[in-house]
Amino acid sequence: MDQRQLKHFLAVAETLHFGKAADRLGMTQPPLSQSIRALEAEIGSPLFVRTNRSVSLTSLGAEWLGPVRSALDDLENLARLAQRLRSGDTGRLEVSFVSTADYSILPTLVQRFRQLYPAVELLLTEATSDVQISTLLEEKGNVGIIIRDVPALPKGLSYRKLVCESLIAAVPEDWITQGRITPVKGRLTSAEMTASSLVIFPRRVAPSFYDLVMDYYAAHGGDVHIIQHAIQMQTIISLVSAGMGIALVPASMRHLARSGVAYLALQSKAPQLESGLIWRDGDSTSTLANFLRIATKSHVAIRQTGTS
Template identity: 45%
Template sequence: MNIELRQLRYFLAVAEEMHFGRAAAKLHMTQPPLSQAIQGLETHLGVSLFTRTTRSITLTAAGAALIPEAKKILLQAQALPQLVQRAASGESGHLSLAFISIADYSILPPYLRQFRKLHQDVRIELREATSDVQLDLLEKSEVDAGLLIPPIPKKLSDILAYQKVLSEPLILAVPEAFAKRKNAGSLHSYADLPLIIFPRKIAPALHDTILGCFRAEGLTPAIAQEAIQMQTIIGLVSAGMGIALVPQSVSNLIRPGVVYHALPNVAASVEIGIAWRKENTSPVLKSFLALLRN
């Protein structure tokens, strides 16, 4: 069936005027081609849209049913240019974004608020995942981008692009019962307490940086627990299971029984960045990356 938008416009004009001559004048055309277009539409649809007499025309039941649908189709067609232009500019569409739990306490909320303010018609799909899981998702093209802890493995360097977003210092999270020790901002003050840390597999850079802080102080911590979520690590500190070195933004996570201390003698930080497939040309992704750069 090859129905043209032109035929629908002609049909609505005739249905409004209920007269072929007046409809033709309204359309700035002669009556014969108008009549032929309506007949062609009726042939395509397999029904009569008008009952014709020598003096008048009336709509058939089929013609009356077509009016609202024809209007809807023409309105949709009229909106197409704006729709595709908004999609091409990244103002509408879909963004699937993975993120590590640390990002939820620092960069993710403010960036999402700003992005949604500028791109209200973009549907955002969020997925919390550790850095190693994100790399697998990106390799399989299951997400558009991921906020993770570098580095990007060499085997993925050809297909993934990376952009640094944030670097923040590490601070100490200690159980409240031990928080008032002398020199609270020194790792030596808590050398007798075990360490709670991420497994090296999921964040090797962060894991090595944390242990490097202890080595720099001449300490070798006893690892009590490993946990993959920042909420779990802080929860274990709250339970008195040990201490943890965490990014500064995690202090926004207020838990009873946990006290955060700055470490003025420890020059260590954690970096968070965004990774995406180099081949991904999504305008929505480009808009999000531009926001992060700015």
């Protein structure tokens, strides 16, 4: 029994006429009759009552018609599903991202991807760059948005730049009102920055980010006084709001409005932080290809301050 025989049975059952069924199937009547006889022999019971004037279903044929129709519909649905999976119109995509991306490129990417591929199950997980790299190397997840690290990424991973943005200072508003910090035309001077206690990621979590900040302090002749490490950007901003210290953060963090926090551009040339996509070499899933295409289209708008 095969799909062809089931289609033959369905055509005869719906027309109750071998000639009309053969026309519908685009075949002649004799091979259709042979196919039905072979099917009946395999089942061990007749499916049709044939007379010189009419064709009708046996009780078995009538009961079997519904399941056969459903089975053929399921097969057609499977074929359509395979096509949609191949094109990436449906399926599953696991995306991880650093907390900074939540205020810059991620909302735009998610919105555009969902608009174009609403049937794809999109699973989002926040994770630091080091965790994302380890996860991908363990053959888990599909793609991540990380802070670009140096030296080169581990073998087996690909990277594509998405955005490069300036660092700005997040400072406690109370420090400004109390005169502890006196911005010059809305900018924080390097002297005041290097004299302030600092809240920052631990180096193991974001080496490039950490080194970028340390290099900036070194270039401006200041000693670094790290008052607290924090893994999540939201936590860093909360600690700034509590007056624990200042933080250098991507310019897109201006989108995170937090009571007690002011965002100031740096008076001297600001360090640039690069973020981008990371995925496994050889991952050829269509959902990933579609996500990469959307992410790297030249017209994707990155609505944030101080990015390029």
